[in-house]
Amino acid sequence: MTVRTRFAPSPTGLLHIGGARTALFNYLYSRHTGGEFLLRIEDTDRERSTDAATQVILEGLDWLGLKHDGQTVFQSTRSARHAEVAHQLLEAGRAYRCYCTADELKQMREQAIAEGRSPRYDGRWRDRDPSEAPEGVSPAIRLKAPREGETVVEDLVQGTVRVANGELDDMIILRSDGTPTYLHAVVVDDHDMGITHVIRGDDHLTNTFRQVQIYQAMGWETPAFAHIPLIHGADGAKLSKRHGAVSVLEFREQGFLPEAVCNYLLRLGWSHGDLEFVPMEEAVRLFDIVDVNRGAARMDYAKLTHLNGMYIRQADDERLTREVLQRLAHRHDLSLGAIAAGRILALMPALKERAKTVVELADAAAFLARVVPLPFEPKAAAALTPEAKLMLRDLAPALAQTDFSVAALDAALRAFAEATERKLGQVAQPLRAALTGSTVSPGIDATLAALGRDEALVRIAAASA
């Protein structure tokens, strides 16, 4: 049997890290087993679903690299099928029409709570004769759920979970306006799409009992279920639109690489011994649902940032240069031409060693695109003492005659320091200030080389004047 998983977000909000991780686990499991990964947009709530939200979800998945197989299914296009199944259930005597009004149900609920009972539908239309139906009221269709026994879910993550059927009431599967409820639509769609493994957040665990009852009423085989723990906010509560949820696209804004985000998300709840650095390819090879643990996790930006630094260090220089250029594009204080691009690319191997996000990378690279006179940070200005300026004026002729390769520059600087009886730092630090306007940069030899002889001499002259 080919494994087929799906990610089924509802487009009523953004794709946050919890949803992204659910998508990731579904993706990894399907790839690991050589199966398929489908996407279904659960847009049956026409009131709250928006095209914009759908776009954001699609864009988020695309950014993370979680490509799905086949056509995207929009649940709203399948309502006729959902109604068809509901009517089949009705004809088979596994469902019935309920003529309760909203007020009636509300009252029922309130009374139950007031009496300390669980707020459940009392089944008043379950066995009532259809002839008693009131005039002019369009009924909802409820599942005639079993009242005895228990419903059991064999969950791949949570283990065997069971509930007494007496705890469950007869849920509505088709609303009085003929539209399906979520619980019903999900079952019909998962069945029709041939989903073999339902991997989702464990906030759906208790809903699963009701879904299983629909499968059973239809005589359908149930898929395997895997309810993965939620990611909680810093306060330990569930993430939601109005509570600490951050769109995955904001991670992109903040300079995180998608592969780092995936790796981080993977390690939130899944582990393979002491493995921490798990690139996608490796994740596909190793991932299995049984290695997902049961407790909820919290988001830790520090660890994500660290992981991101690791991915940046091994990322391709050209790719990072493009990212940096893109981020710098709006800066009016820079001159972003081919020359600057060349310098950034040249220095990228050294730049990426010291950055943990693309934002930091762009900040660190910006000096390469400046034109004299450079702005100086206070510490850099302080490093350019009268004495340091004198030293720089001495140094300039030596540099003018040096080959601008990293090795030659390093040798020249060491020779100059020795000849003038200075420590290397006493030469390098003022030079760094003159070249970059800052006290922090990659190695001074590499910085010099990336700038090129002409620009370096111009900056030294300007700073030592």
Added chain:
RNA sequence: GUCCCGUUCGUCUAGAGGCCUAGGACACCAGCCUUUCACGUUGGUAACACGGGUUCGAAUCCCGUACGGGACGCCA
């Protein structure tokens, strides 16, 4: 309130009855490296929620308590 699920360093986690004096990672602290900053590296602080069982032996199995979370809608 009822039902369901969970609980190992601050955080993410390893751990399937003896390998645990509880391991790793991030963060934090100290040292080394050094041309600044990073990287790297060495060391350190730091956890089995609590109480009962079962067992020669429990972080691991069972029961209870506490705490946390989730679900109880003609939302998804």
